[in-house]
Amino acid sequence: MDKTIAIVTGASGGLGREFVKLLSKEKKLSEIWVVARNAQKLQQLAEEFGTKIRPIAKDLSDNVQRKELSAMIAEERAAIQYLINNAGYAKFCSYDDLSVEESINMINLNISAVVALGLYCIPYMKPGSHIINIASQASFQPLPYQNIYSSTKAFVRNYTRALNVELKDRRITATAVCPGWIDTGLYERGLIGAKKAASNFAGMVQPDVVAARAMRDARRGKDISVYGAHVKGAHFASKLLPQKVMMKLWLKQQHLK
Template sequence: MGKLQGKVAVITGGTTGIGFAAAKLFVEEGAYVFVTGRRQKELGEAVEAIGPNATGVQGDVSKLADLDRLYETVEAEGRRIDVVFANAGLGEFAALGSITEEHFDKLFSINVKGALFTVQKALPLLNDGASIILTGSVGSAKGTPAFWVYGATKAAIRNFVRAWTIELRDRRIRSNVLSPGPTETPLVDRQPPEAIARIVSTIPMGRMGSPAEIAKAALFLASDDSSFVTGIELFVDGGRAQI
């Protein structure tokens, strides 16, 4: 029997990278997953690859109406939720002196506002004893030139789970942050090669992580294997944040 047998999971940003890898793994471990993505074509392709135990709901986590539609879909299918993996996020480089209001608002709207309302709007459908996972980043703990607005968004959600651990304890709902180091995803592929090379050079293990490696950590936090784990930030980063 799989570690998530009979469970229902919602995974935002589930069409590529970490979210897609987690959705595939969760289904392999017995879960039914609802995945979101902003682009319908990519979402359809992802759901087809994940298999029959998946439903795709197109939407942008920074738009509350799209989140309402996500949970209306879950409810319409007669489901309740055991795992919320608020994974959707965006990273962009911009140095001090060149920060624009658009850059700031975009990152905080998706990474912070999106994570908050993904969880808050799930609460009425969330089973007691459920698991909440937020995708953080090693960037929340390391000062990276031109990448610190992104890092600040991830530092913000770290505080979310500290408070939620207390606020949701009567329902036995666990809240944790999963913080990858540099990972081989389309988001990284869009960054300047010299910036990525500089970051990789700081990883003690000497390489980037894979989405599959991060997904295994997400499975741990989603499953009963982590039944006594809440309020933490789990770094899966090749040691980058630890030295």
């Protein structure tokens, strides 16, 4: 393991791009593998951040393509300092606005890819390495009209925090990042014109501050990273109030019935 690398999924824009920007400043990293579906956007990252960037165009909702990435990792046998599982998406709508295929695809990307990439990478991680999995404020409670997304992010949060305990003996940390609304392209994909959907994006922040906080919290060994007073308030409330009450508050906030 002569080479030290970082792997960032969902790297082509938004929060993923901000992680790439931060990692590009780390001298100990030989390469940063940037993974997303859009090869052109990945190439733009390489042009912007330099020769450390290795673009890898893969659709991580596809198990075959995940295995292709696994084979690349095994062949390289590099030390993986960071794995940042950022790939994922939401649909703001009712259960019957999505096909079965679309619903399962969301689960495959938001959950299956996170688990698979972690299992592929952990054997190549040394003490002091970090896994950063992007969950969401949506993980704090069930969210009607975002039912699959919020459920997948609850999985990511619980899985990551439990994994962090299991990896303590290896001195590898796993951190679940739980941001609220971030000003990224997630909304362009999430808003599909459904009759009932989220419309109040209170407390929206820029992705750079979330990425910076996540990196700091990971280095401090925290198993969860929560940025901003708005999200911290929601996190605290979710510990005190029954989920039925939290769902009612969500519906009222979003002007949904």
